[in-house]
Amino acid sequence: MTLHIKHFSPLDPASPEPIYRQIYWRFRGAISDGLLAPGERIPAARALAKELGLARGTIDTAYSLLTAEGYLVSRGQAGTVVAPGVSVKKAPAHADQPFNTAASGSIRHKAPVLPFQMALPALDAFPRKIWAQIGARCVRATRIPDMANPSVLGLASLRTAIATYLQVARGINCSPAQVFITAGYRNTLALIAHSLLQPGDRVLVEDPGYLPTRQLLAHLQIEAVPVPVDQDGMQVAQGVNSAVEARAAVVTPAHQSPLCVSLSLPRRLALLEWATRQQAWIVEDDYDGEYRYISRPLPALKSLDRDGRVLYAGTFSKVLFPGIRLSYLVVPPAQVERFEHVSETFLGGCPELTQAIVATFLTEGHFARHIQRMRKLYGERREATARGLKKALGERIHIDPLPGGMHLILRLTPPQSDRALVERLLAAGIYAEALSDWGVRGETDSALLLGFANVESEDSAEQLGKRILALM
Numbered sequence: 450m451t452l453h454i455k456h457f458s459p460l461d462p463a464s465p466e467p468i469y470r471q472i473y474w475r476f477r478g479a480i481s482d483g484l485l486a487p488g489e490r491i492p493a494a495r496a497l498a499k500e501l502g503l504a505r506g507t508i509d510t511a512y513s514l515l516t517a518e519g520y521l522v523s524r525g526q527a528g529t530v531v532a533p534g535v536s537v538k539k540a541p542a543h544a545d546q547p548f549n550t551a552a553s554g555s556i557r558h559k560a561p562v563l564p565f566q567m568a569l570p571a572l573d574a575f576p577r578k579i580w581a582q583i584g585a586r587c588v589r590a591t592r593i594p595d596m597a598n599p600s601v602l603g604l605a606s607l608r609t610a611i612a613t614y615l616q617v618a619r620g621i622n623c624s625p626a627q628v629f630i631t632a633g634y635r636n637t638l639a640l641i642a643h644s645l646l647q648p649g650d651r652v653l654v655e656d657p658g659y660l661p662t663r664q665l666l667a668h669l670q671i672e673a674v675p676v677p678v679d680q681d682g683m684q685v686a687q688g689v690n691s692a693v694e695a696r697a698a699v700v701t702p703a704h705q706s707p708l709c710v711s712l713s714l715p716r717r718l719a720l721l722e723w724a725t726r727q728q729a730w731i732v733e734d735d736y737d738g739e740y741r742y743i744s745r746p747l748p749a750l751k752s753l754d755r756d757g758r759v760l761y762a763g764t765f766s767k768v769l770f771p772g773i774r775l776s777y778l779v780v781p782p783a784q785v786e787r788f789e790h791v792s793e794t795f796l797g798g799c800p801e802l803t804q805a806i807v808a809t810f811l812t813e814g815h816f817a818r819h820i821q822r823m824r825k826l827y828g829e830r831r832e833a834t835a836r837g838l839k840k841a842l843g844e845r846i847h848i849d850p851l852p853g854g855m856h857l858i859l860r861l862t863p864p865q866s867d868r869a870l871v872e873r874l875l876a877a878g879i880y881a882e883a884l885s886d887w888g889v890r891g892e893t894d895s896a897l898l899l900g901f902a903n904v905e906s907e908d909s910a911e912q913l914g915k916r917i918l919a920l921m
Contacts, residue, residue: 460501468503472511480520480531487533491521494529563880564913565899567856570767572903574826579815580806587805595805599798602789603630603777607804610811611763611777618817619738620752621761626785629778629792632799634734635665637762637778638699642669644784644791645730646696653688653698657887659706659734662699675889678705682712685719689727697730698723702750703738707887707898708858709851717750724758731759737767739820741853742828757781765807767855768820775799775807827855827902834901837910842918846897858884859897865921867895873920879913 460471479485492500494508501508512529515521522532562569602608608625615621631637646652648670654662656675663673674695676688682705688698698720702712712720724731733750741747751761761779769775780788810816835848835857842859849858861867867883874881874897884896904910 469507469510469514472501472508473514476511476515477520480535485531487531487535490528490530562903563878564904564909565901566880566903567882567898567900568767568771569900570770570855570902571823571826571830572770573905574823575770576815576819580810583809583813583815584802584806587802587809590805591802595801599801599804601792601796601798603628603799604801604804604808606812607808608777610808612779614811614816615749615761615763615779618820619735620748621779622752623761623779624782627779627782629780629788629796630799630804631776631778631796632774633766633776634736634762634764635661636796637764637776638662638665638732639669640778640788640791640795641697641730641732641760641762642666642671643795644788646671650696651692651694653683653692653695654889655683655700655705656889657707657884657893658699658889659701660887662734663889673889677890678708678710680710682710682716683720685716685723689719689723693727695727695729697732699732699734700750701734701736703735703741703747704852704854706734706736707856707882707884709849709854709856711747711852712750717753720750721753721756721758725756729758733759733761735761735763737853737855739768740824740827740855742824742831743852751779754781757783760784768816768823769807769810773803773807775803830904831857831901833907834899834904834910837904837907837912838899838914838917840907840911841914842921845918845921855902856898856900859899861895861897861921864895867897870897870921874917877916877920879916 460468462468464471476485476491485491491512494505494512497503498505498508512521516523516529519532520535521529523529562572605625607630608628611628612623612625615623629640631640642665646669649672651672651674652666653676654666654673655678657678658675666673674688674692676691676698677684682702683698683700689695700712700720702717704711720731723729731750731754735749738747738749749761751759758781760781762776763779764776765773766776778788838846838848838857838859845862847860847862849860851858861870867885871881871883880900882898884898885893887893887898901910904913
């Protein structure tokens with residue numbers, strides 16, 4: 450409730466209007482503007498009087514007037530609430546607006562979960578009961594030292610658990626000291642840039658590729674050099690020849706984002722050889738490497754690194770849920786001290802309670818079992834979604850045969866503006882992203898990117914496909 454009170458203008462003791470009337474108008478305005486919703490509990494009179502430094506009787510008088518006019522309802526020991534059914538305005542558009550367009554593209558980020566939402570795991574299949582049990586145990590085990598400022602490097606138990614998992618599952622041999630906990634991919638990339646790069650440096654990026662990478666580099670005055678992607682991933686030879694002085698490369702070798710192709714072994718080796726020769730850096734963004742459906746997950750590029758040139762970036766957003774805002778970075782041993790110093794300045798530390806829950810989830814085996822279940826489930830949902838869309842859309846689309854990932858690529862036949870179609874779909878409540886928005890050089894084909902992880906059945910996909918057909 451205090452949050453709403455802070456939105457009110459200050460009380461004016463010099464005003465000719467009595468204080469209780471000023472409080473009355475502030476509550477009435479908050480209710481009519483939608484800041485206080487019907488059924489929402491308001492602060493107790495005693496608590497509000499103490500917070501505002503007023504007599505209890507002043508608050509009681511204001512509440513009595515609001516109650517008499519039908520704005521508030523007393524519910525005894527349950528407190529006083531905004532009257533159900535009271536007329537309110539819509540909340541400001543920016544508070545609930547489901548979409549907003551990125552500054553240099555049209556990739557949307559939204560609050561509600563929509564059909565085909567990208568980068569969203571199967572939330573209905575997440576083991577919430579186990580998560581809640583672990584959370585309760587971690588809360589009960591909280592000690593006074595645990596309530597102090599968290600380490601900017603990350604909780605020791607989580608760093609150890611991640612190092613163990615990476616060695617077993619991704620073929621990466623690293624110590625806990627090499628693992629840094631961050632608050633998401635952007636936080637990870639910013640840490641790398643502040644530690645190893647300088648304004649004016651050039652960095653190779655995939656084209657098409659993940660838009661936030663280019664945005665963040667541009668903000669740091671680092672030039673992103675687009676390198677074309679084909680069926681074998683980034684065209685490394687073309688990239689290094691076009692920018693021989695590049696200081697780094699950012700790649701998604703397991704499942705290229707967004708085309709989902711894998712970086713071939715010859716190109717992996719060529720990239721590593723270039724980094725060693727040029728003393729450059731490779732940022733491996735392994736955002737969903739666990740989800741491969743035609744074979745076992747590929748070893749990480751980091752597992753081939755013998756000269757300490759690869760920085761491995763992982764995230765829990767795709768394998769657990771995005772709301773956790775927890776990622777990690779593995780740096781070469783020789784760079785640990787540098788990253789520790791930079792972390793003191795640029796990392797704020799992630800909540801230790803959240804880190805403790807994730808560490809326990811990992812060490813007790815729940816994480817590995819969850820990944821195995823999701824790999825099977827996603828394989829099934831991917832096939833069901835593709836079948837349902839094909840039934841509805843027929844020859845109007847071609848679905849790329851992707852080896853892994855969490856989305857489908859729908860090529861439009863005959864070609865049409867994917868951006869215009871995305872606008873119509875979003876207006877109709879169906880999420881999609883235009884492949885054109887992921888490209889830099891303007892040579893990207895027209896296609897739709899649709900997440901399938903939360904599409905529960907072939908019938909659901911078919912019904913959604915019919916809605917898409919009506920908008921094509």
